[in-house]
Amino acid sequence: MKDNLLLKFSHDWEGLIKSPANVLVAVSTGVDSMVLCDLLLHLPLKIRPEVSVAYVDHQLRKQSVEETAFIKDYCQKKHLPLYHYTWPKKDHPQTGMEEQARRMRYAFFEKVMLQNKLPYLLTAHHANDQAETILMKEIRGGDLKQLQGILPKRPFAQGFLLRPLLNFSKAEILAYAKQHQIQYFEDETNQQDDILRNRIRHHIIPQFEQENPLFLQHMQDFSEQLQDLFAVAAVSVAKVKNDLKNGTGYDLAGWLNIEPYMQRILLKDLLAKNGTFSKKQADQCLKLLLNPKKPQAQIALGSDYFFVKSYRSFKIEQKKPQAENISDKPLKLAVGKWYSLDNGARLGVFLKDKVELLSSDDVLESANPHFWLRHRQNGDMMRFAAYHQKVKKILIDQKIATERRKQLWLLVNDQGEVVWIIGVKKSDLSQASLNDKMQYIVVFRNNGRKEV
Structure with a gap:
């Protein structure tokens, strides 16, 4: 039995890791994780990893004291580094114990990996766990991606989380442990039917296996096919x-x-x-x-x-809360001076013959130099030669997004009328050199960047 099972495990292991590496094994002292440790320690030398052990004492059962002493002794005899954490009872939640315990464990595992530069975390999830997980996901939600179940390899911390026992059934693991007299501890809560996973484990999966002894293998095949399909879909998306x-x-x-x-x-x-x-x-x-x-x-x-x-x-x-930093107070523009706007854009009022224009500049000519610069206000009207139009309607017609509207700069005349929505639309008051009174020019220089 050991040679056949170890051969199968060796084959799967080489598919997960191409060369020897340092690994951290999450051990609970249950049969699954103890068999995983034994298999790793009996791999051929050329592919055998350096094994470290991570163990958490949840302080939920009286026998945890005995389990902690056992894993310390086991690691000492096997010369394995042991990273041990005790979860204080004062930190236990009133509700959601299972989920909070899982979060705590993986946070501890991640910390150990980062501190010791360990690239791989191994857990002892097996074929029965896979089937239970897929059935639970189907019962609770039915999201197709979740029906992939437990992945054999996924990113974790600075490395990867591996599940090298997914192709092994619980029966195979128990048989291996019995034949080779591997000591382990049984968590009595696994026999209770107060949680969904245990009910699936004790009542549903045995019925499926009676219908078809290959049920667990079919569930693993189903998971692998879904993983392949999602990998292909990810490329297209x-x-x-x-x-x-x-x-x-x-x-x-x-x-x-x-x-x-x-x-x-x-x-x-x-x-x-x-x-x-x-x-x-x-x-x-x-x-x-x-x-x-x-x-x-x-x-x-x-x-x-x-x-x-x-x-x-x-x-x-x-969207993160932030202080309002846009003022509606107009800024008086001085002749001959550039003013910085957003993203490197600039605007200034100049005498026509006192500024050298670039081909990308946008300009508005004027008979007087009195302008103010500000952001939009409620009720703003834009002045044209023959009529006025609401700035809000102009922005709607131009399909300017609401967030963008708040950022726009407006050029305003003496009467408080908008004559230019910078980068969007300007009034037709500029006669482009047809009127000698147009001695001033407002220049918007944006280096050719498209505004809207």
Whole structure:
């Protein structure tokens, strides 16, 4: 038994790690992790890793004192470095014990890896764990990506988390431990049916195995096939995202032109990259993108995240509270002086013959030099030769996003009328040298960068 099982383990191990390495093994003193340690220590020398052990005393059971003494003795006899942490009872939560304990363990494992420059963490998840996890995900949600179950290898800390026993059943592990007299401790809570995983373990999986003895292998095959499909899909999604990338967001017209299935997949990928959001929220975002009657809007996703649709583009952004730094107080412009705006742009009022223009400069000619510079205010009107128009309507017509409107600079005359929305639209008061009274010129120099 040992030779056959070790041969299978050796083959799987070489598929996970191409060369000998230092590994940290998460050990609970249960049969799974103790068998994993034994298999690692009996690998052929050319592929055998340097093994360190990480153990957490949760202080949840009386026998934890005995278990802690056992693992210390085991590591001493095997000459294995042991990293031990005791979880103080005062830190135990009132609810959600299982999840909080898991978070605490992995935080400890990560700390050990970083401090000791260990590139791999190993856990003893096996084929039964895989089947239990997939069934739990199906019962609780049905998200296809979650049905991949437990991955054999994923990034963790500065290295990777490996599960080298995924192709081994619990029965194989128990048989190995019995034949080779491997000492371990049984957690009595594993026999209770008060949690979903245990109910699946004790009642559902045995029924599936009665129907088909290859059930566990089929579940592992199912997981591997899904992993392959998602890997292929990720390449396609990455290409589409790159093609649609538009500044800080994604091109809406381009998104509307792709197939509906790719629209949904891309949207789901964007949401997944920014947090954990519900299917209902994803459906709301999809509905907004497909609604031409709402050219700009945003959906609160939680945790200060927002899905933002803004005319030609869409994006997910996290808005952080910040102090207001935009003043509505007009700034009087002096003749012959440049004023810095945003992103390196400049604006100034000059006598016509006192400034050398560049081909990319945008200008407005004027009979007088009295101008002020400020941001938009409620009720702003823009002056034209024959009429006035609300600045708000101009910005809507130009499809200027709400956030961008707050940042725009306005050139205002003596009467408080807007004569130029910088980078967007200017009045027709400039006669371009047809009127000798136009002695002054307002210059917007933006080095050719497109504003809107």
